[in-house]
Amino acid sequence: xxxxxxxxxxxxxxxxxxxxxxxxxxxxxxxxxxxxxxxxxxxxxxxxxxxxxxxxxxxxxxxxxxxxxxxxxxxxxxxxxxxxxxxxxxxxxxxxxxxxxxxxxxxxxxxxxxxxxxxxxxxx
Amino acid sequence: xxxxxxxxxxxxxxxxxxxxxxxxxxxxxxxxxxxxxxxxxxxxxxxxxxxxxxxxxxxxxxxxxxxxxxxxxxxxxxxxxxxxxxxxxxxxxxxxxxxxxxxxxxxxxxxxxxxxxxxxxxxxxxxxxxxxxxxxxxxxxxxxxxxxxxxxxxxxxxxxxxxxxxxxxxxxxxxxxxxxxxxxxxxxxxxxxxxxxxxxxxxxxxxxxxxxxxxxxxxxxxxxxxxxxxxxxxxxxxxxxxxxxxxxxxxxxxxxxxxxxxxxxxxxxxxxxxxxxxxxxxxxxxxxxxxxxxxxxxxxxxxxxxxxxxxxxxxxxxxxxxxxxxxxxxxxxxxxxxxxxxxxxxxxxxxxxxxxxxxxxxxxxxxxxxxxxxxxxxxxxxxxxxxxxxxxxxxxxxxxxxxxxxxxxxxxxxxxxxxxxxxxxxxxxxxxxxxxxxxxxxxxxxxxxxxxxxxxxxxxxxxxxxxxxxxxxxxxxxxxxxxxxxxxxxxxxxxxxx
Numbered sequence: 001x002x003x004x005x006x007x008x009x010x011x012x013x014x015x016x017x018x019x020x021x022x023x024x025x026x027x028x029x030x031x032x033x034x035x036x037x038x039x040x041x042x043x044x045x046x047x048x049x050x051x052x053x054x055x056x057x058x059x060x061x062x063x064x065x066x067x068x069x070x071x072x073x074x075x076x077x078x079x080x081x082x083x084x085x086x087x088x089x090x091x092x093x094x095x096x097x098x099x100x101x102x103x104x105x106x107x108x109x110x111x112x113x114x115x116x117x118x119x120x121x122x123x124x
Numbered sequence: 125x126x127x128x129x130x131x132x133x134x135x136x137x138x139x140x141x142x143x144x145x146x147x148x149x150x151x152x153x154x155x156x157x158x159x160x161x162x163x164x165x166x167x168x169x170x171x172x173x174x175x176x177x178x179x180x181x182x183x184x185x186x187x188x189x190x191x192x193x194x195x196x197x198x199x200x201x202x203x204x205x206x207x208x209x210x211x212x213x214x215x216x217x218x219x220x221x222x223x224x225x226x227x228x229x230x231x232x233x234x235x236x237x238x239x240x241x242x243x244x245x246x247x248x249x250x251x252x253x254x255x256x257x258x259x260x261x262x263x264x265x266x267x268x269x270x271x272x273x274x275x276x277x278x279x280x281x282x283x284x285x286x287x288x289x290x291x292x293x294x295x296x297x298x299x300x301x302x303x304x305x306x307x308x309x310x311x312x313x314x315x316x317x318x319x320x321x322x323x324x325x326x327x328x329x330x331x332x333x334x335x336x337x338x339x340x341x342x343x344x345x346x347x348x349x350x351x352x353x354x355x356x357x358x359x360x361x362x363x364x365x366x367x368x369x370x371x372x373x374x375x376x377x378x379x380x381x382x383x384x385x386x387x388x389x390x391x392x393x394x395x396x397x398x399x400x401x402x403x404x405x406x407x408x409x410x411x412x413x414x415x416x417x418x419x420x421x422x423x424x425x426x427x428x429x430x431x432x433x434x435x436x437x438x439x440x441x442x443x444x445x446x447x448x449x450x451x452x453x454x455x456x457x458x459x460x461x462x463x464x465x466x467x468x469x470x471x472x473x474x475x476x477x478x479x480x481x482x483x484x485x486x487x488x489x490x491x492x493x494x495x496x497x498x499x500x501x502x503x504x505x506x507x508x509x510x511x512x513x514x515x516x517x518x519x520x521x522x523x524x525x526x527x528x529x530x531x532x533x534x535x536x537x538x539x540x541x542x543x544x545x546x547x548x549x550x551x552x553x554x555x556x557x558x559x560x561x562x563x564x565x566x567x568x569x570x571x572x573x574x575x576x577x578x579x580x581x582x583x584x585x586x587x588x589x590x591x592x593x594x595x596x597x598x599x600x601x602x603x604x605x606x607x608x609x610x611x612x613x614x615x616x617x618x619x620x621x622x
Contacts, residue, residue: 052307
């Protein structure tokens with residue numbers, strides 16, 4: 001188990017980061033910290049994908065100097081997935097931030113539990 | 125390839141285009157466009173259903189004509205066609221039934237935004253139903269989440285902001301898990317297309333390789349989607365999101381959005397992992413346990429609830445529990461029962477939301493339970509709708525809820541280890557259901573005291589509302605009375621999945 005961990009250190013780091021991001025998104029009270037957690041979580045997944053797509057000693061799959069053999073290039077699909085994933089995570093982050101701004105304008109706090117308390121006081 | 129084979133792709137593109145065009149339209153025109161699109165998509169889905177029934181096999185549509193391992197595919201069979209048609213019908217009825225409140229809740233200049241979100245929701249649901257590519261499914265899961273968040277947010281008050289944020293947080297946790305599950309599975313197999321994935325997974329299983337990572341991916345994907353569809357311990361966001369949004373949103377969120385994710389779980393079970401592998405993994409036991417807990421605890425929370433909308437929302441938690449319990453049985457019969465319950469719950473829950481809103485209208489808009497006394501007498505159609513919905517949820521014969529309970533118990537009897545627990549949970553949950561629905565039905569038909577009667581007025585339903593309630597009633601009775609047809613369709617559809 002030990003040598004495997006060292007050989008695949010990239011994936012191990014990605015998984016640890018995923019855990020950090022996940023717990024932050026779940027447990028933090030502050031909305032901004034939650035959103036940071038979300039981004040760490042998503043980025044960890046991209047790191048994992050990039051690790052998986054990379055093959056030692058090969059270059060990015062852009063044809064230069066007329067070299068067309070697949071053996072010279074890394075796997076392009078994970079890179080494509082990462083790009084798609086980034087688009088998704090950017091839009092979700094934007095939505096979360098805009099929700100946070102709404103919440104802050106209304107309740108002057110970034111703490112979700114605080115908002116719940118205030119709502120209970122309002123009796124809505 | 126017949127012309128009908130283009131319809132799934134058409135319907136997805138049409139609803140996406142509708143969303144884009146709606147952004148430039150005024151509210152009224154966006155509404156009309158939305159309805160037209162819904163009807164066209166419904167007809168196209170019906171054609172797909174008829175076509176697949178006629179040919180007796182599924183068809184695959186390659187996007188851009190790129191062949192299998194590289195291209196993106198759409199795949200449609202009986203179950204996909206049926207599901208898409210049903211989603212369209214429920215969406216049309218939910219929008220019609222909630223229209224009056226929609227006008228009250230949403231300002232004139234923001235109405236077209238609502239229809240953008242509805243179109244996007246429809247498009248993403250259709251894509252989740254039809255797609256044959258796991259990563260495409262993930263992208264549309266996210267679009268679905270964003271659209272659903274927009275539907276919650278359309279009323280501007282503090283409650284909906286809080287509900288939307290809680291909904292987004294839980295959903296994002298779910299989709300994070302789902303995405304990492306897909307990535308690990310891609311890493312193991314090198315495929316994203318469901319048919320190729322299934323072959324590779326079957327190979328891995330037969331050679332006994334990568335047992336732990338494979339179990340891990342099954343767990344991550346099913347738990348991720350379970351969080352998004354509000355399976356029991358992850359349901360905290362649900363009552364607020366359903367209880368405080370406008371009524372069409374509540375109806376659509378409970379009967380469509382969560383069902384879309386559940387349908388994706390079923391697809392992953394059958395078409396990615398393979399049903400036998402899934403049934404033999406330990407993951408179904410987890411789903412089973414949480415399903416059972418959800419059935420009981422959701423109903424108990426509903427009994428304690430003092431707000432009728434939130435009560436119905438908690439009842440959704442219990443019903444989602446039923447569906448996952450069916451998955452947990454790990455047999456074909458359990459799956460058929462679960463799929464039938466998706467239909468039955470979608471038809472009933474939307475009806476209950478629309479009817480409950482009518483009851484509230486007849487009680488001066490009050491949320492408190494006590495003010496609803498006699499509301500069924502003041503608002504005839506809402507009372508009828510709620511009574512039928514309640515009876516169906518409890519499981520009275522002739523309505524759809526009875527058939528799904530019957531199917532669940534039949535499936536449970538044939539399960540070796542889980543029979544007793546499943547049957548007891550079904551019985552307990554039915555009694556709990558009966559407690560809170562009967563309590564409400566008795567209350568809305570009992571004579572109100574002087575104090576309450578003074579603050580309320582008789583409510584006349586407009587024609588749209590009556591039409592909605594009657595259609596829901598017919599749908600419910602249709603599901604209940606001609607269940608053999610639906611059973612046949614679902615069975616055929618699930619066989620086509622393999």
